Amino acid sequence: MSMADTHTSGSFAALRQPVFAVLWAATVLGNTGSFMRDVASSWLVTDLSASPTAVALIQTAATLPVFLLAIPAGVLSDILDRRRFLICVQLVLAAVSGTLLLLSQAGALTVEYLIALTFVGGVGAALMGPTWQSIVPELVPRAQLKGAVALNSLGINIARAIGPAAGGLILASFGAAVVYGLDVLSYVFVIGALLWWKRPRAADDALSESFTGALRAGLRYIRASRELHRVLLRAALFFAFASAVWALLPLVARQMLGGSAGFYGVLLGAVGVGAIGGAMLMPRLRRWLDADGMVLGAALLSAAVMAALALAPPQWLAVVLLLLLGAGWITALTAFNSVAQAIVPDWVRGRGLAVYLMVFNGAMAAGSLGWGLVARAIGLPAALAASAAGLAIVALLMHRVRLPAGEADLQPSHHWPEPAMSEAVANDRGPVMVQTAYRVLPQDRPAFLEAIRRLSQERLRDGAYAWGVMEHTADAEQIIEWFMVASWAEHLRQHQRVSHADADLQTEVLQFHRGPDKPQVRHFLAL
Template sequence: MSTAVSDTASVGDVLRNFNFSVYITTAFVSNAGTFMQGVGVPFVMYELTKSNTWVGASVFAVMIPSLLMGPIVGPLADRRDRKVILLWSSVVQLIAATALWVLAINDALTPWRIISCLVVAGFGAGFQNATAHALVPLLVPQNQLMAAIRLNSVNFNVARVIGPVAGSLVLSHWGYRSTFALNALSFVVVIGGLLVTRPRQIVYAGAHEAWLRAFKTSIDYVRSRQSMRQLMLFSFMLSVFGASVWQLTAGLVAEDYHASESGIGYLIASFGVGASLCGFLLLARGHRFRRSRMTLTGVSCYALGALIAVATSHIEVGLIGFAVMGAAHSLGGVASTSTLQTQVSEEFRGRVLALFIMSSFAGIPLGSIAGGRLGDLFGLRPTLASYAVALTLYAVYGIVRLDRLRLFDKS
């Protein structure tokens, strides 16, 4: 059974926890490094291929391994030390990032070599994502969990601002190779932080149940709870038709906005600015908002932002659209993560979080590669407009058929 979680702790209360402060600081460095590389990879992939499909495939290469690891990672996070899992996943991602940098400085990059490095990084990230979310409740007292979830979301979104802006500056002044090098260094920082972090000890479940059987048990757990089913659907829809959009910025900047490569970083940074401003609002006032309303508002604003972004060929308008999408992403992300963390039982936390992230990681590469292919055939502007229509229809479905997602408001 899940227990009710109070929402009275302040940001200061949470940051006074040494373990959480170290964790969130090093996570910021790592996320910023990843977003820096996220500027470099689409740029060099587009330069090598002149194809939006290849850019979408680079996203596919990172996300799909993470998706495939879900049936293993979920049970693992419920059975083994989550800190140790994160350490090894960071080592794997460090190796992949270093390999990408070595290939780059030797002018040996090809589309398939980039894809190969990203696949390795994706396997490492697959062990990280659900485990990192499952670790947060072990770093703070129960009464600080909601504040910690919101702060963790804001931390990620601020990194989404800093990373692309820094990445675009690095790309303009020192080239894409430096974005790869700085990403590799960021994992060194994460490894150091994890080594000094001391999470609360819990008794992990025994390994008497087979891995796939344990994962199937979590699927049954989700299927038996209507709010969990709705969460998985929300995560998938927002990933396919929302989060995948900013993965296609390289083509949008080159083909529709006719801007320089620095425009990639500015669009992603604008997304992060919107997400951060909304996140800071949620830090201060989040406890006053119903999660159901936050979720539906997030979906609607994602659709609105996408329509604004493709309304004209002026990148200045695109920046506004991406900022709106960023705010929408923050609303939906905080609402859905808070709902899951407060409603799931500790016994199933790792496995259900893995399922939740799998629903997202299935959606983003599908949306990216489909959007890239449709963009090559019909243009990115009509493609992204159709994505906005799909999100609008889902919002209507949530209001009419899912009772305005009111199950999200329960603890």
């Protein structure tokens, strides 16, 4: 049975794909080890320093590299063999945990070492994140993509439910060295799963991109994609305010709630359990709410939890509140992730998702540091209350900035004809000017210009660095659309990138053409 013929209904249908199931299970195990490591590091820093800034810096060190390196990581995920790249990153992460193991065993861990090694681990996470997300469309049919994205979020939160609680208990019972050792062991299983995956070798492509060219193309796409801009804006504001609870939770558990390392692990485990419950309810939520409704509900629920934590509730109630926080957190994450996956085409998927991860982690890093400074200035309860109020207000205001539906068909259409050439053209020649001549009746001009300006976004996303439209001075019905591309090879890549959704938009533009033949397309090369 082909992948396309596989039964696609149900939230867990993607797990019927063997490779996805194995890699998903390995990722859950690897993330469980990472959460165990993180809870040990977060708690150890409270032993070494009582400063809220030092505690918040651990969160910042973990997320700042993703902000700094996400775009280069996305470029690498689009131009390198993703399987081999992931194996190399896993080896780096194993080395980080191995170093923490040796330092903790020797009693040599300091705040500086914890922050530095957490930063290196963040570099590994920055390199890994876009690539893990980019391989999902390779593992499941398109009909199962949203379900696979939700399963990835569920897997992270299964690990969040198990890892912190287990990490806190093992830390309290056996010490940090055992926690770090188990994390190293988890990477062995992840690397084994990647070695088992026999990823098809990509065909040789004469138009393959260099790192610099791929970086330019990715930035050009991101700059021109208005749909992606809306997702990034909404995500940045949500995570900047919601980051407060993650940055301050170790201090909330220890100072406000009087808990131990084991209790802190239970709180984080409650977030994971709540996230699992939220993931199970999400198919029902989608029947009633779109992505905007889910993000608004998640923001208001998270704000209510933070406001309640600011009142220093009893420990049992704090656990219940963290269950609710987990449900809200996975709802927001899944909504943002699903939309981002749905609006980015395959050719730039790693780079587009890298920017989303950069914004997510940048907001978390800046928010964590900022709320740590606020807590030092006005106290933990006041900082939590301020972040809760800010999150609720921003969520209500930004609800008017609608998220994209993500239903466009972004698969390549290959409907552009081959350019007419008198002789072969070297790939590095350029720049290239492409002109398309239309004949448009005067009464149709306003509607035509509106349609072709929407088409300009496709030209700019897929390779053009300049675009314009002009009228003929001696013929009012003749309108020329032009765009500039850096090289002949980049224009040929445009032919491969244009999607079915773009083809539909071009059809809309062509309905205004009144010439006897199709619009004339001409190509010009710089001399």
